[in-house]
Amino acid sequence: MGGVGPAEVPVHAGFLTGKTIGRLPGHGITCYLGAVSLTDKAIARIRRMIRDGELPPGSKLPPEQQLAADLGLSRNLMREAVKTLVVARVLEIRRGDGTYVTSLAPGLLLEGLGGAVELLQGDTVLELTEVRRLFEPAATGLAAARITDEDLAEVGRQLSAMRDARDDVERLTHHDAAFHRAVIRATGNETLATLLEHISGRTLSARIRRGQVDAEAAERTIAEHEAIHDALAARDSTLAQAAALMHVHTTERWLRDQLARGERIPVGP
Numbered sequence: 001m002g003g004v005g006p007a008e009v010p011v012h013a014g015f016l017t018g019k020t021i022g023r024l025p026g027h028g029i030t031c032y033l034g035a036v037s038l039t040d041k042a043i044a045r046i047r048r049m050i051r052d053g054e055l056p057p058g059s060k061l062p063p064e065q066q067l068a069a070d071l072g073l074s075r076n077l078m079r080e081a082v083k084t085l086v087v088a089r090v091l092e093i094r095r096g097d098g099t100y101v102t103s104l105a106p107g108l109l110l111e112g113l114g115g116a117v118e119l120l121q122g123d124t125v126l127e128l129t130e131v132r133r134l135f136e137p138a139a140t141g142l143a144a145a146r147i148t149d150e151d152l153a154e155v156g157r158q159l160s161a162m163r164d165a166r167d168d169v170e171r172l173t174h175h176d177a178a179f180h181r182a183v184i185r186a187t188g189n190e191t192l193a194t195l196l197e198h199i200s201g202r203t204l205s206a207r208i209r210r211g212q213v214d215a216e217a218a219e220r221t222i223a224e225h226e227a228i229h230d231a232l233a234a235r236d237s238t239l240a241q242a243a244a245l246m247h248v249h250t251t252e253r254w255l256r257d258q259l260a261r262g263e264r265i266p267v268g269p
Helices: 013-017 035-051 064-071 075-087 111-118 124-146 149-164 169-185 190-201 204-213 217-233 237-260
Strands: 020-024 029-032 091-094 098-101
Touching: 035 064, 035 075, 064 075, 075 091, 111 190, 124 169, 124 190, 124 204, 124 217, 124 237, 149 169, 149 217, 169 190, 169 204, 169 217, 204 217, 204 237, 217 237
Parallel strands: none
Antiparallel strands: 020 029, 091 098
């Protein structure tokens, strides 16, 4: 690699006159002031076109050179902006065809939330449980008002599977999670369902741990889910919300007790 000079970050023509702020050690990359801001501006312009309806969901972007010229940007900046928006699931590249705006569905755009939650450190499982307590009971109450017979049947199937798995903590917890997914799906609110999936999913390891150390946890858990199911079957939103709150509160109380004793609680699916 000897004799190879430092590589410069591809930038807009006017950007090369910017102030050098340093090099990345061992990478031979010269960094210039303003790189991030110019790329951010390119991203913001494309996002604005999508938000304003110029590029609706499913539409194809103009060719790179044309779009860069229309926005007054270099092709390098445009390329970096597109890459960033592809990672964010705003755009998708179809090989041999071009770049398109995705469906922009909540389940797609919020995928990144799961990745962010995975990186949380420390005792954040308690914080996630607190967030779950704030969202899930309200969502369960909403589900009671909207649930169909088909939705209720799926909730009932997961409850039955929980009863069958009462002696297998991991299988019980798996169906516990599926029970709640079925309930939240019954709200018909994809944004809410996606948010809770990413939040609740990161508390599964803690819930498995509870089942392993608390001999009575399985029976209590099943009883709490039966109460939720009965409230949903009655289409009673107030009762469903209260039953879900009691269920999540029981888990949170156990978690607080364990942390107070200095126990390490796993975070993860």
